[in-house]
Amino acid sequence: MELPLYEKIxxxxxxxxxxxxxxxxxxxxxxxxxxxxxxxxxxxxxxAYSLLEDRGAIKARPQKGYFVQEHRLQxxxxxxxxxTQNDGTIHTLLxxxxxxxxxxxxxxxxxxxxxxxxxxxxQLQRSVGRLMRLEPEICAAYxxxxxSLSLRRQIAIRMLDNGCQLQPDDITxxxxxxxxxxLSLQAVAKAGDTIAIESPAYHGVLQVIEVLNLxxxxxxxxxxxxxxLDLLEEAAEEWDIKACxxxxxxxxxxxxTLNYQARKRLIKQSVTFGFTLIEDDVYGELSxxxxxxxxxxxxxxxxxxxxxxxxxxxxxxxxxxxxxxGGPFQAKIEHYAYVQSLAIPTLTQTxxxxxLENGAYDRHLxxxxxxxxxxxxRCQALIAEHFPLxxxxxxxxxxxxxxxxxxxxxxxxxxxxxxxxxxxGFLPGxxxxxxxxxxxxxxxxxxxxxxxxxxxxLKELGKLCQQLVS
Ligand SMILES: Cc1ncc(COP(=O)(O)O)c(C=O)c1O
Numbered sequence: 032m033e034l035p036l037y038e039k040i041x042x043x044x045x046x047x048x049x050x051x052x053x054x055x056x057x058x059x060x061x062x063x064x065x066x067x068x069x070x071x072x073x074x075x076x077x078x079a080y081s082l083l084e085d086r087g088a089i090k091a092r093p094q095k096g097y098f099v100q101e102h103r104l105q106x107x108x109x110x111x112x113x114x115t116q117n118d119g120t121i122h123t124l125l126x127x128x129x130x131x132x133x134x135x136x137x138x139x140x141x142x143x144x145x146x147x148x149x150x151x152x153x154q155l156q157r158s159v160g161r162l163m164r165l166e167p168e169i170c171a172a173y174x175x176x177x178x179s180l181s182l183r184r185q186i187a188i189r190m191l192d193n194g195c196q197l198q199p200d201d202i203t204x205x206x207x208x209x210x211x212x213x214l215s216l217q218a219v220a221k222a223g224d225t226i227a228i229e230s231p232a233y234h235g236v237l238q239v240i241e242v243l244n245l246x247x248x249x250x251x252x253x254x255x256x257x258x259x260l261d262l263l264e265e266a267a268e269e270w271d272i273k274a275c276x277x278x279x280x281x282x283x284x285x286x287x288t289l290n291y292q293a294r295k296r297l298i299k300q301s302v303t304f305g306f307t308l309i310e311d312d313v314y315g316e317l318s319x320x321x322x323x324x325x326x327x328x329x330x331x332x333x334x335x336x337x338x339x340x341x342x343x344x345x346x347x348x349x350x351x352x353x354x355x356x357g358g359p360f361q362a363k364i365e366h367y368a369y370v371q372s373l374a375i376p377t378l379t380q381t382x383x384x385x386x387l388e389n390g391a392y393d394r395h396l397x398x399x400x401x402x403x404x405x406x407x408x409r410c411q412a413l414i415a416e417h418f419p420l421x422x423x424x425x426x427x428x429x430x431x432x433x434x435x436x437x438x439x440x441x442x443x444x445x446x447x448x449x450x451x452x453x454x455x456g457f458l459p460g461x462x463x464x465x466x467x468x469x470x471x472x473x474x475x476x477x478x479x480x481x482x483x484x485x486x487x488x489l490k491e492l493g494k495l496c497q498q499l500v501s
Contacts, residue, residue: 034440036071037078042439043421044079045088049436049471053099055251055262059089061096121237125462128447134454138479138488141456143283143432144348145478149399154391155347158382169377176369178204178354179380185387186354192322193315194329195338195356203355203365204375207348208313211339211355212276213239214367215309218360219337220245220273227266227275229258231434231463231472233283233311236276240465247465248272254425254434257287260296267304274307280324281314284463284474285434286427288318294327301335307360312340313353316396318429319404334358342383344430345396350379399478403431406477413486417493419500431478437471441499444470449495455488 034042044059053059060068065076080097083089089097129142162169177183183199190197205211212235220226222244228236230249240247248266251259258277266272277297279289289297301308310327318324328338337360341353352375357364386392410433411424421438437443443459450457457476460469479485 037075038082040065040069040071040076040079041082041086044083045086045439046421046423046436046471048088048099054253054259055099056101057099058095059097059099121234121241121462121465125234125238128458128462137451137454137456138485139456140475140477140479140488140492141458143344143474143476145344145399145431146480148480149402149478150345150347151386151391151395152347154386154389155350155382158385159378162378162381162385166381169381172377173374174204174377174380175374176203176372177365178202178375179377179384181388182352182380182384183354185384189387189392190326190328190356193312194325197356201356201361203357203361203368204380205339205341205353205355205368206351206372206375207343208311208339208341208353209235209239210351210368210372211341211353212236212309212311213243214364214371215337215339215355215357215360216240216243216245216274216276217367218357218363219307219309224273225270227263227272227306229277229282230466231284231460231469232276233278234458234462236311237463237465249464249466249468250275252282252285252287254285254287257282257285257289257293258297260293260300263297264300264304267300267306272304272306274309275301276309276311277327278311278314279327280312281317281427281430281432283314283430284432284458286425286430286432288324288428294325294330298327298330298332298335302333306335308336310336310338312338313344314430314432315340316345317400317403317431319400320428328356328358331358337364345399346383346386346392347379350383351376352379352383400429403478406431406479406481407433409481409486410475410477410489413489414493417490417497419493419497422496431476433475433477435473435475437473437496438500439471441496442470443473446492446495446499447473449499450492453488453491453495455492457492 047053062073062076066073087100090100091097180199183202186202187197187199216239225246227248227250229252250263281288308327312326316323328336337358338356355364414424419438423436425434447459458474460472463469
């Protein structure tokens with residue numbers, strides 16, 4: 032059954048609010064202006080606005096017009112999430128979603144893992160082979176925390192590109208970026224403390240918050256400009272925020288990159304309100320520009336930033352090599368890292384150090400970034416052609432993740448279940464929040480070998496969506 036016109040208009044405006052086109056507290060076009068813009072009657076717009084008021088999306092202010100509802104930021108306690116929404120915890124939801132997609136026949140738009148063709152596997156194979164032949168005793172040696180000196184030297188050299196001047200001793204090698212994030216939060220906060228996170232956020236951060244019994248204030252993000260700093264400031268004024276976790280470059284899942292002013296303001300806020308910034312830069316090297324963006328750590332004037340990253344998105348996720356620059360928390364982080372794992376695999380640390388040293392990394396990055404950019408264009412064109420009217424996508428300027436916003440009537444979990452039956456996997460929006468948001472969104476990984484099969488899968492997804500709209 033076709034929706035009445037006023038409901039379609041309400042859905043469209045609600046979507047624009049979710050997309051951050053109209054920010055919380057901002058004025059939306061007047062009834063008269065909308066009626067002209069959309070070529071519908073004033074009565075229809077009034078009906079749409081009244082529906083949006085009922086939904087709590089906008090609020091009328093006498094004599095002033097209609098305004099987007101301010102977010103009622105509230106720290107959420109992961110232990111108390113409504114069980115009907117996601118089986119009680121983000122961990123169980125993710126396990127269910129990821130388990131359902133563990134099937135080789137599935138076209139994997141889901142996990143944020145590049146296809147192996149985008150990783151320098153052959154070079155690593157040679158390097159590991161050579162190491163095992165020439166230095167077999169490497170298997171018998173612990174590379175105790177803080178990790179291989181030659182790798183830390185190479186990382187310090189690479190970090191010059193993002194504006195950081197570091198010594199190898201400023202760096203601790205970790206088991207991927209996930210471990211770096213976990214160690215950072217353990218060092219900064221204790222159970223019950225409040226952490227500001229992006230919303231939507233990388234689900235691994237949500238899981239860390241869950242296991243450490245922290246509280247999260249989800250700060251809305253816009254696909255263009257990233258985290259809403261007005262709202263972060265409000266949250267910091269209201270609560271004792273211990274840390275804020277941000278991904279300034281190519282955020283997962285929305286792909287936003289913070290501009291220069293936002294970075295400066297964010298650092299200033301961390302100083303003013305006394306919270307630590309935990310910077311997740313795991314997609315930083317995958318910017319489509321020739322020169323990558325600076326890190327927050329590069330402009331860390333007051334030593335309030337902890338920097339976390341890894342080689343999982345660009346070299347080898349299976350090697351589990353990440354690192355953390357802990358700033359004021361370095362000693363504590365190193366201590367915790369040592370207690371938790373004593374050492375990080377010697378073989379994979381050495382192989383990555385050798386790979387970085389031989390200078391092939393930049394060539395490899397240039398090639399993959401170009402392919403991701405081509406895939407993105409193809410993906411967006413297919414979505415524009417085959418998905419229902421009102422579907423929008425983020426505009427990533429790096430990385431390989433696309434955030435898709437569906438018309439308000441399409442539930443991404445329903446779509447997910449139906450898509451799996453057709454062997455198509457993606458990650459529904461619900462996985463990116465602790466507060467059961469983003470029901471009409473999903474994330475799509477486009478670091479795939481793009482062929483007719485991939486084209487067909489995306490078209491099929493669009494078709495399923497069309498059926499759910501009507
Ligand atoms: C934003 C973000 N941070 C951290 C990680 C974890 O990275 P790693 O595989 O190196 O632990 C991921 C993985 O998807 C991610 O997307």
